[in-house]
Amino acid sequence: MKNNFLTILFLLVVAIYAVLIAIPKTPSFLGDRKMNLGLDLQGGVQLIYQIETEKLKDKDESEAQQEAIDLIRRRLDNESVFGGTGEQNIQMTRIGDKPGIIVELPGVHDIDNAKGIIGKTAQLKFYELDESGNEKETDLTGADIKRAAFNIDQTSSISASPIIDLEFTPEGAKKFKEITKRNIGKALVTKLDDEVINTATVQTEIDGGKAVITGLESKQEAKDTARLINEGALPAPIKLVQEGHVGASLGRDSIEKSLIAGIFGILLVAIFMVVYYKGLGLVATIALTLYTIIVVAIFKILNITMTISGIAGFIFSIGIAVDANILIFERFKEELKKNLPRKQALENSFSRSWPSIRDSNAASIITGLVLYYLAAGTVKGFAVTLIIGILASLFTSITVTRNILRFFVKERHANN
Numbered sequence: 526m527k528n529n530f531l532t533i534l535f536l537l538v539v540a541i542y543a544v545l546i547a548i549p550k551t552p553s554f555l556g557d558r559k560m561n562l563g564l565d566l567q568g569g570v571q572l573i574y575q576i577e578t579e580k581l582k583d584k585d586e587s588e589a590q591q592e593a594i595d596l597i598r599r600r601l602d603n604e605s606v607f608g609g610t611g612e613q614n615i616q617m618t619r620i621g622d623k624p625g626i627i628v629e630l631p632g633v634h635d636i637d638n639a640k641g642i643i644g645k646t647a648q649l650k651f652y653e654l655d656e657s658g659n660e661k662e663t664d665l666t667g668a669d670i671k672r673a674a675f676n677i678d679q680t681s682s683i684s685a686s687p688i689i690d691l692e693f694t695p696e697g698a699k700k701f702k703e704i705t706k707r708n709i710g711k712a713l714v715t716k717l718d719d720e721v722i723n724t725a726t727v728q729t730e731i732d733g734g735k736a737v738i739t740g741l742e743s744k745q746e747a748k749d750t751a752r753l754i755n756e757g758a759l760p761a762p763i764k765l766v767q768e769g770h771v772g773a774s775l776g777r778d779s780i781e782k783s784l785i786a787g788i789f790g791i792l793l794v795a796i797f798m799v800v801y802y803k804g805l806g807l808v809a810t811i812a813l814t815l816y817t818i819i820v821v822a823i824f825k826i827l828n829i830t831m832t833i834s835g836i837a838g839f840i841f842s843i844g845i846a847v848d849a850n851i852l853i854f855e856r857f858k859e860e861l862k863k864n865l866p867r868k869q870a871l872e873n874s875f876s877r878s879w880p881s882i883r884d885s886n887a888a889s890i891i892t893g894l895v896l897y898y899l900a901a902g903t904v905k906g907f908a909v910t911l912i913i914g915i916l917a918s919l920f921t922s923i924t925v926t927r928n929i930l931r932f933f934v935k936e937r938h939a940n941n
Contacts (some may be wrong), residue, residue: 528746530929540815546822550890558825563832563906564614564771566783569631572640573767577621581761589760590617590624594687597628599756600642614830620766626793631830634766644765645718646751651704652714660714663704666758666799669697675747675861678739686917687747689738698734706730717750718762762784775898790840791817794847802854808929816846829913835906842914845889850924852878867934875927882922 534653545551551558564571580897581589601613614629633639649667652660671694678686693701704713708727715723715738723738741747795813796804820839824831856878893915897907 526547530932531714532924533932535660536815536925536928540818543815543819550824552634559740559911560821561828561830562604562826563618563631563830564631565833566831567631568771569602569629569635569653571767571769571771572628572630572635572643573618573620574626574628574644574763575766576624576626577762577764578623584622592760593763594626594761595769596757597626597643599630600753601630601639625766626763634866636770640765640768642765645753647756649754649908650716650717652716653708654714655711663700665697665700665704667754668758669700671697672753673751675744675751679745685744687740687744689741689747689751691736691738691754693734695712695734698732701734701736702730702732717753722750728744729799731847781835781888785837787840791843794843798847798850801803804933805854805930806859808878808926808933809847809854810849810924811929812921813846815925816917817843819921820910820917823917826911827913830906830910831910834904835910838907838910839914841919842911845886845915846918847921848928849878850884851917854880854928868931871927871930871934875923878893879923882919886919889915 545555546558560689576586576590576593576673577587578589593869594617598613598615607909614625614627615632618625618627628905630639633912649670650773651663651665655661670691672692674690674692676688676690678688683835696834705727709729710727712726713722714721723740725739740749770851791813795806795810798809800806802809823829853874855875857870860873861867863870865873893908893912897905897912900908
């Protein structure tokens, strides 16, 4: 009895914690917890890019496509860059016979800034000038830079001129030393995405592995350029072929309909369970309520981005949770027909129902994993919420339902 009481106490603590996380305004002492909404729920921007494969050098198309996606994701990790309020969704696609990239930015306000950040190839190159003034590309590139940092030139005659301090890698430092050595008295041109950002006359051989980019128009430009250099260059230029905006009104409408459908479905299930199973159904309803709260809390803790398909996966998992309870209750009724004591019948019902519950849920989880790894886009959202829901349902149906029934079931009360 003492162990059962401690378990109930533990479940109460879990329930209270889950409620505090799941409520719309999570208390500050629990951290910044918010429900991330996808493009289809809160609106935003969808950008579709095509990779200009003819400008690829020694890389495979699929390799370049994955590199571009990884780099774009790094650029967008700081949501202040594009004003988004949700997690971006970046995925591969094909545009004709060329690889492409779909970028979805929920809650974006400054689309021009987002396009500017995403679309920059950020290829930094250095050029020598020959006697005729023609440019000759050197082997020094942005890949040879260890770090780029925004700074203010205190020696400039122009007040607070923004500059970028460059620190080369050991190999880059050797290259830069050789370039400056053979170009003393000549100009060295620095270009970012084929645009000249700096032209400087080499006064002496530079051996320290450091350089400075000047001539930037603003502090913001210097900061953005330094960040792009640090993040690295895209493997090839990308071309924006389509952009679209999903209105917030569509998002609100989708949320309202999804919430109504979910609440209505849960209520119908609860009514059925109480009418058909009476006291057992009431216990199942309590477990189902706790299940819903726990799943929402997990979504917020793991920063899961909710989409329409994700909500569908969640609602589908509710059915799986109820199915587990029905298996247990039907087995309990069968055990009672054997005239067993209620406590023994209860334990038998859980132990003998567990293999069926385990196997069916394992099959569903495997299906979810297959969908997650082989499918793309919205199907992944369905798979993620389905798997989380199934795992939570195992906890509530086996642990929560079992311990609540243990607490209330007494041998002297027979209730078929």
